[in-house]
Amino acid sequence: MLLNDALHWRYAAKRMNGEQVPEETLERIMDAARLAPSSFGLHPWSLVHVRSQALRTQLHEEAIPQPQVIEGSDLLVFAVHDRDFKTQVDEHIANMARTRGQDERELDGFRNMVKGVMDQKGSHEACLEWAARQAYIGMGVALSAAALEKVDASPMEGFYPDKLDEALGLREKELKSVVIMALGYRDSERDPGAERAKVRRDREDFVLTIE
Template sequence: MELIEALNWRYAAKRMNGEKVPEEKVNRILDAIQLAPTSLGLQPFSVIVVEDEQLKKEISEKSNQQPQVMEGSHLLVFASWNEVQDESIDRYMRDIATTRGVDEESLDGFKTMIKQFIGQEDVETVKNWTARQAYIAFGVGLVAAAAEKVDATPMEGFDKNEMDKILGLKEKGLSSVVMITLGYRDAEKDGLAAAQKVRRQKEELFVRA
């Protein structure tokens, strides 16, 4: 499916039919999320892939019981780092050196720049920055799902503190930010499934300078 055609097809499904999304499709969506661009290439977040029905039920109760949580096949919870530790930056440098076959010492300038950038900001600013990086990957995930013709419903309407408790995120240095339910639309129950997509006119949305 061509990209624009896929984006015209996609919408935030309000009801899903419970059909399981094939694992190969889920994996390609996760691959796309892994390849998403982030500032400095640091990827300061994790994505929790939830399939367990009991866990989904607990999440549903803290997500205003939005039906897609239970009716969907998979739930992707994007959780950003609460802080960027030196060890995480050091590990990133080792990954670069290994992947690109370069001397790790050659990356000292880059490593120092990142540590100085992080070190000059307060905790809240860093948390907001890591959350924005998670949102970039989140957006890529929505596009990837459309390309796979898998419905993906973006969700912010959940109790983040409770979500963090359910998934044990605080102990991992993470905070839930946003989530996606993956599945297939139920056109019979979802009255908006066939509705025309409404978007601002290009003349209003795009400003050429």
């Protein structure tokens, strides 16, 4: 299937039928998120996979009052790293050197440049906002990957982040939830959106070409 065909097929399912997403399919979707681009390749966020039905029921009651959470197969939480960003840069440089067989000292120019960008942001909160934008890139890639797999994916901001973070113990892991995505299969009989035409602006109104 071509990506554009998959994107025409997908929509944000509001009701799901409880069918489980196969493990190998789920792994491909999560790996697509891992492979998503991010500024400097830093990936200042992690993917939290919630499969437990009991835990998803708890989250539905306490933090995410939306049916996809309990009717779906899995829940993905995109969470930024809520810790010193310069330390994250050092860890990234070490990983780059290890992966590419380089001496870390060869990457000092890149290290200093990225740390300079962190300084320019001015505060930890500004860095967190930047990290959240990187997480959204990952979510977009995961949404596209799910569509190619014919798995319904519903992105959601309508939740209580503090309650979700507490229930999942994310603070202790130095993580902060940004956006979530339920994965599963649409229940076309209970979800009126399943048969509705996709509404988007016309290409002529959407794309501004400057020559």
